[in-house]
Amino acid sequence: MSSSLDTPAPAASAPTPLSSKAVDAAPGTPAGAASAPKSVPTQAELLAFVRRTAADSELVATLPLDPEGRTWIRLDGPAGSEAWIIAWPPGTGTGWHDHGGSYGAFATAGGALQEDSLAARLPTEGWKTLELAEGVDRERTLTKGDARAFGSHHVHEVRNESESQHAVSVHAYYPPLPLMRRYSRTGAVLRLEQVERPQEWQ
Numbered sequence: 001m002s003s004s005l006d007t008p009a010p011a012a013s014a015p016t017p018l019s020s021k022a023v024d025a026a027p028g029t030p031a032g033a034a035s036a037p038k039s040v041p042t043q044a045e046l047l048a049f050v051r052r053t054a055a056d057s058e059l060v061a062t063l064p065l066d067p068e069g070r071t072w073i074r075l076d077g078p079a080g081s082e083a084w085i086i087a088w089p090p091g092t093g094t095g096w097h098d099h100g101g102s103y104g105a106f107a108t109a110g111g112a113l114q115e116d117s118l119a120a121r122l123p124t125e126g127w128k129t130l131e132l133a134e135g136v137d138r139e140r141t142l143t144k145g146d147a148r149a150f151g152s153h154h155v156h157e158v159r160n161e162s163e164s165q166h167a168v169s170v171h172a173y174y175p176p177l178p179l180m181r182r183y184s185r186t187g188a189v190l191r192l193e194q195v196e197r198p199q200e201w202q
Helices: 043-054
Strands: 020-022 070-076 082-088 103-110 112-118 129-131 137-143 147-150 156-159 167-174 180-186 189-196
Touching (some): 137 147
Antiparallel strands (some): 070 082, 103 147, 112 137, 112 156
16 A cells, blocks of 8 residues: 655646536545544545545445446545545546645545656646646556545646546545646646636536
8 A cells, every 4th residue: 555745746737528427426424534624634634534435345335337437426524625436437537637726635446546747836827838847747556545645736637547447536635626727738838728616526
């Protein structure tokens, strides 16, 4: 089992629109999740939460799998954070994006996910196109039981590269996502394409 606590990483790339479907299921609160915020959760607490939730096979099994697009269930995370269980059909992914200033963690509950990220801190405003320096790209594969935390400037893309198997993951963010910036990337050139608000994915 591997885990990482990353310092704020800046960098992103291009988003690839995917078919996504919300599951009509009641939000659940896994054992150990706080019901009322008492303090701001740390990255370590979010990491522990996603690991614990990913290991809850009964809860993970409540998420239906769809061959066409991602499905998800929203959960109450610790100390006012938001959390999601997400199913990834073969060949799907997020495209490059950030989390609007929220920090968080995610864990793989089944299958394997590939994460590409940028080890650079990007300005959040005032640009449309950036040229990335050499050596900023990072790659990792997270298989079942693997987890990682990330800072508030993290830019990445996540993919299920399997040709036949779904992947399932658990994600937690604090504060709850205010927006997501989506990017495209051609070589070293990163371009801001759109800004999504919560009503577009909830």
